[in-house]
Amino acid sequence: MKTYFTKLILLVVVITSLSSCNNELDIQDTNRLLAEEYYQSQSEAVAAVDAIYNGLIIDGNYQRMMPAINDARGDEASSRSPWPFLTGTGNFTIPSTQPDIVIAYLGCYTVINRANQALAAIDQIDDIETNLRERLIGQAYFLRALAYFNASNIFENPPLVLEVQAGADTFFPSNQSTTQADVYAQIEADLNEAISRLPVNYSNVSGPDAGQPARATLGAANSLMGKLKLYQGDYAGALPYFQTVVNSQVYDLAPNYGDLFSQDPALENANPGRIFWAEFTQSANVDYNWGGDPTVNWRQFSAVAPTYSGADFYDFTPTQFLVDELKQERTITNEIDPRYPATILSYLPAEGLTQSYGAPFFLDQTQNYLAKYTLANEGGDPFTCGINYHIIRFADVLLMYAECLANTNDIAGAAAQVQRVRDRANLPDREAEFAALNLTQFMDQLAHERVTELAIEGLRWYDIKRWGWLDDSAKLNELKAHDIDFNSYTTGRQFQPFPQSELDRNPNLVGNTANQ
Numbered sequence: 001m002k003t004y005f006t007k008l009i010l011l012v013v014v015i016t017s018l019s020s021c022n023n024e025l026d027i028q029d030t031n032r033l034l035a036e037e038y039y040q041s042q043s044e045a046v047a048a049v050d051a052i053y054n055g056l057i058i059d060g061n062y063q064r065m066m067p068a069i070n071d072a073r074g075d076e077a078s079s080r081s082p083w084p085f086l087t088g089t090g091n092f093t094i095p096s097t098q099p100d101i102v103i104a105y106l107g108c109y110t111v112i113n114r115a116n117q118a119l120a121a122i123d124q125i126d127d128i129e130t131n132l133r134e135r136l137i138g139q140a141y142f143l144r145a146l147a148y149f150n151a152s153n154i155f156e157n158p159p160l161v162l163e164v165q166a167g168a169d170t171f172f173p174s175n176q177s178t179t180q181a182d183v184y185a186q187i188e189a190d191l192n193e194a195i196s197r198l199p200v201n202y203s204n205v206s207g208p209d210a211g212q213p214a215r216a217t218l219g220a221a222n223s224l225m226g227k228l229k230l231y232q233g234d235y236a237g238a239l240p241y242f243q244t245v246v247n248s249q250v251y252d253l254a255p256n257y258g259d260l261f262s263q264d265p266a267l268e269n270a271n272p273g274r275i276f277w278a279e280f281t282q283s284a285n286v287d288y289n290w291g292g293d294p295t296v297n298w299r300q301f302s303a304v305a306p307t308y309s310g311a312d313f314y315d316f317t318p319t320q321f322l323v324d325e326l327k328q329e330r331t332i333t334n335e336i337d338p339r340y341p342a343t344i345l346s347y348l349p350a351e352g353l354t355q356s357y358g359a360p361f362f363l364d365q366t367q368n369y370l371a372k373y374t375l376a377n378e379g380g381d382p383f384t385c386g387i388n389y390h391i392i393r394f395a396d397v398l399l400m401y402a403e404c405l406a407n408t409n410d411i412a413g414a415a416a417q418v419q420r421v422r423d424r425a426n427l428p429d430r431e432a433e434f435a436a437l438n439l440t441q442f443m444d445q446l447a448h449e450r451v452t453e454l455a456i457e458g459l460r461w462y463d464i465k466r467w468g469w470l471d472d473s474a475k476l477n478e479l480k481a482h483d484i485d486f487n488s489y490t491t492g493r494q495f496q497p498f499p500q501s502e503l504d505r506n507p508n509l510v511g512n513t514a515n516q
Contacts, residue, residue: 039121042128046208048118049136052143053214053279055114057300058291060107061150062278062389064303067373068315069104069154069496070458075482076322077370077456081315091485092493095500096515102499105158107291108151112161115144120164132207135215138197142216145190146224146391152183153231153462156495156512160186174508187228194221200250213269219245220276223392230400231466235407242401246417251275251394253424258342260393261372263386273394282386302373305385308456310345310369311357312382318344318368318456321482325451331426338425343455345369345376372456390457395421399450406442411435414442418449425453443467465494492516 038044057063072079072090079090085101088094094101118140122133151158157180159173198218202209209215226241245251252272254260259267263282268274280302287297306312326340336351345356347365354361356369358379363369371377373387402417415434422430434445447467451460469475470489479486497514 039125041125042132043208045118045122045125045128045133045136048114048121049139052111052114052118052140054294055107055111055147056143056278057280057289058107058110059289059303060103060105060110060291062391063280063289063301064307065104065107066150067304067389067458068307070461071316071456072485074460074464075319075479075486076451076460077316077318078483078485079315080317081313083315086315089496091487092489094496096497096503096511097500099501101496102501103291104154104496105151105499105502108147108154108158109161110291111147112144112151113165115140115147116162116164129207131205132209134197135199135205135207135209138194138221139216141190142194142198142221142224145187145194145221148183148187148190149224149228152180152187154496155498156180156514157183159509162186172506172508174510176508176510184228184232188225191221191225191228195225200248214277214279216276219248219250220392223275223397226397226400226404227392230404231462233466235404238400239404239408242397242404245275245394245397246401251397253395253398253421255424257338257425258377260390261342261387262378263375263380265386268388274388274390275392275394275397277391277393278389280386280388282380282384284381284384288383299384300386301383302385302387302389304373304389305375305382305387308370308372309357309374309376309382310363310367311376314369316370318370319483322451322455323368325448326455328448328452329427332428333426335426337427337452339452339455341371341377343370343372345371345374370456395424395453396457396459399446399453403443403446406439406446411437411439411442414446418446421449421453470494 039048055061059065068086069089071077072086073092079086081087083100085094085098088098119137122128122136122140128136148158157175157178159175160178160183161170161173163170165171194216195218198216198221199205200218202212202215202217222241222244226238226245229238229241254271254273260271260273262268279300281300283299283301285297285299287295288299289301307315310317323344323346326337326343329337331337336348341353346353346368347361355377356363357376369376373389375382375385398417398421402414405411405417406414412435415431418434419429419431434442437445447463450463454460464470464479469479476486476489492513495512495514498509498511503509503511503515
């Protein structure tokens with residue numbers, strides 16, 4: 001999909017037009033066509049869906065803000081940024097008036113609105129091959145579900161906008177009677193639509209989307225549905241969705257953990273464990289993809305690289321807790337866990353770790369830095385970083401599957417899934433030991449396994465929330481010991497506040513618990 005992201009046709013609905021008694025002054029901008037004039041063909045239906053994917057790689061989504069918001073609130077990294085948005089997010093004190101809080105909010109609705117527009121467009125175009133139509137509709141529903149999943153987990157009860165906005169009523173949607181359960185129910189409905197339409201992959205389809213693996217698949221929709229139910233504590237409900245993905249024989253663990261976070265397209269394309277991801281490139285085009293209208297000059301780089309890098313913005317540093325977790329076990333050949341250097345950049349000569357950014361270690365050798373999603377292990381220009389961002393990957397599905405098995409009375413089955421992930425890291429076989437644990441003990445072990453495998457991937461914070469640790473004084477004290485940012489956590493701050501600018505603009509919008 002990297003090639004056609006750069007070829008997206010601008011899809012903007014013009015709601016006003018020039019008027020004059022002199023027809024010569026009625027000049028139409030051919031780059032900004034009326035919807036009824038544009039959506040006429042199959043290729044335009046495909047372009048409408050392509051535009052949704054484009055929304056994933058802007059600043060308000062996976063280019064920077066989505067990873068940063070999620071990682072800042074976990075206990076794996078502390079923000080040391082001069083940017084008040086990141087520090088306030090990390091220590092749970094960000095006010096609704098902080099202007100940058102709106103970036104992620106608008107990022108979510110960019111995807112939502114483009115999905116709504118695509119669904120409406122596809123419905124009005126007759127000349128679309130039947131199977132392609134179904135795939136396009138499935139993709140639009142999946143992407144809208146993903147955007148609402150992110151929006152709800154960050155803002156709790158965002159307004160449900162399910163059609164193209166036209167007129168004052170739809171321009172100012174209300175969330176006054178909307179709960180997170182309502183949003184989750186809509187996500188489930190969208191995912192059911194997606195599951196009924198999406199293919200296993202795009203290798204065997206016929207049409208303009210053939211051979212484009214980054215599009216949403218059945219495995220991605222099943223994985224997100226399982227995750228949706230898991231986040232609601234419905235282990236039995238989540239289990240069959242994860243089981244379907246695990247037993248599909250479509251996915252596997254990549255042999256080399258570090259290859260998961262390389263910008264080498266050959267390594268990215270060979271990864272059997274990627275299920276859904278945001279695609280970035282090493283383009284050096286002049287226009288950065290912070291947001292706005294895409295152009296042919298748009299760069300499509302991942303801004304996580306300079307944001308997290310100790311050699312660049314250095315906005316985050318790994319906590320000692322994360323360092324200790326990744327050093328807890330050595331491999332069966334007595335080497336450091338291979339996930340350590342892929343996640344953390346440290347000067348450890350005894351472990352053979354003496355390089356940084358493709359050169360001899362030039363940073364403070366007494367400090368630890370983040371490596372994952374940066375160019376710490378290969379070097380290069382961070383402002384052309386092309387590391388694809390994993391939104392759903394197979395190891396996460398295996399560990400979520402294990403959690404569901406354990407909580408439905410199959411700890412032995414859960415232990416086998418955990419050991420499968422450990423095997424890729426060449427860690428000792430402890431399957432029998434884990435199978436003998438009680439549920440509380442197993443969940444403690446699973447928390448360790450998840451943070452070592454999935455650190456700095458925007459997931460730890462949501463694990464903390466759904467496990468109830470924020471409401472458990474003993475667990476909250478542990479979090480404070482892991483990361484000083486939790487010292488300022490207060491009840492109600494598990495969500496970001498709604499942006500004050502949106503509350504001021506929309507009289508029908510109400511804040512969440514963090515706005516109070």
